[in-house]
Structures are given as structure tokens and as C-alpha cells.
Amino acid sequence: GQQLNQSPQSMFIQEGEDVSMNCTSSSIFNTWLWYKQDPGEGPVLLIALYKAGELTSNGRLTAQFGITRKDSFLNISASIPSDVGIYFCAGQLGGGNEKLTFGTGTRLTIIP
Amino acid sequence: NAGVTQTPKFQVLKTGQSMTLQCAQDMNHNSMYWYRQDPGMGLRLIYYSASEGTTDKGEVPNGYNVSRLNKREFSLRLESAAPSQTSVYFCASGGYEQYFGPGTRLTVT
Numbered sequence: 087g088q089q090l091n092q093s094p095q096s097m098f099i100q101e102g103e104d105v106s107m108n109c110t111s112s113s114i115f116n117t118w119l120w121y122k123q124d125p126g127e128g129p130v131l132l133i134a135l136y137k138a139g140e141l142t143s144n145g146r147l148t149a150q151f152g153i154t155r156k157d158s159f160l161n162i163s164a165s166i167p168s169d170v171g172i173y174f175c176a177g178q179l180g181g182g183n184e185k186l187t188f189g190t191g192t193r194l195t196i197i198p
Numbered sequence: 199n200a201g202v203t204q205t206p207k208f209q210v211l212k213t214g215q216s217m218t219l220q221c222a223q224d225m226n227h228n229s230m231y232w233y234r235q236d237p238g239m240g241l242r243l244i245y246y247s248a249s250e251g252t253t254d255k256g257e258v259p260n261g262y263n264v265s266r267l268n269k270r271e272f273s274l275r276l277e278s279a280a281p282s283q284t285s286v287y288f289c290a291s292g293g294y295e296q297y298f299g300p301g302t303r304l305t306v307t
Contacts, residue, residue: 131295174240
């Protein structure tokens, strides 16, 4: 089955730095979602994107729906310790097909 | 408003044993899903239910069965557990936006 290519696989940053990650697909999606997963927990929805070119923010997080519909980007500004975790992108065809295809995740670690 | 709940949180099975993972949601969603998560991989869809009374296979359905008991509840059954089914299992509900439960960590020895 298809999985989305998510990069980077892992990031080691210092507190206060900005973070960028992206997700690419060989096929078009009509909805992009970004989730964060803490250790031992289920994924939590951060941002949902519904329109090509859309830019949406949630606090220090900003995500963009790529214009080609085959990619999406997530930026975190001024990282803080609670940003540590694994970030997953997910694409959805929509139009009655609600199944999500997930990326393999980006693991974010903050170096003291 | 508990969202999506799953039981049990942890389970250890011997090869060949059976068990049922339970999931319930209180958000009045029509659609519910079962995923598995393995190290280094994203979540993969096992089965989903678009509405009460309907179920469909996802990407990795072999070795599993599901029951959509009512609008709130969607269970996943392993009839004869195998070590390859050692994983973390997540239930989710929702349409365009899916909301996940806390997971069941299953080990098959």
C-alpha cells in the first residue's frame, strides 16, 4: 500500500529554533492533515487543510497545502520542550473516500 | 466528552489465542477505523466502517475481523493471534478529520 514520503525522518534542534518538515506523494490528495504523537499516546490532530495553496496556522504551527496537491509542509516557530514528539502527515482523497494515507513520521528532539 | 476510548491498554497473548479489542466514540461520527502502528512506519488501515452496519477492508486486513456493533462501538477481533500481529492498535472516528484513541499495545509471543 501507498505511504507518503515524509522528511526529514528525524530532527535534533535547540529550544527556540524554527522547524520545517514536509510530506510528498506520487498521487493527488484533496485533504491534508497533520498529527502529533507523544510517547505512549494516540495521534492528536494539529491542522487540517482542504484547499490547494491554503496556509493555516494553529498557534506557533503553520501548515500549507501544496499547489500541486501532492505535497504539504509544516512549520513550527520558536520550538519549546513540549514540541518533542513524532509528527505525521496524512492525505485523504475525499469525495466519499475518507480513508487516510499516513506518512512515516518526523521525530523531533530538542537538545538541551 | 471522552472522545475515542479503547480497551484494553495492554495485552499479551500466546500464538493461537484469540481476543477482541474494543473501541467506542461519543462524538456521533458515522465513520470509524482500526489502524496498526509498527516501529518506523506510519499508521496502516486494517478495517473501516463508513456507517453502522457496514465494514470494509483497509490496507492490511488479513488475520482480523471487525464488528460495527452500533454507531458508537467498533470492535476488532484476532481469531488466532500470530507474532506478526504484535503492534500498537489505534481506533479512530470521524470523516474529513479523524480523532484517535489512546491505543492498545499488543504483544503476541
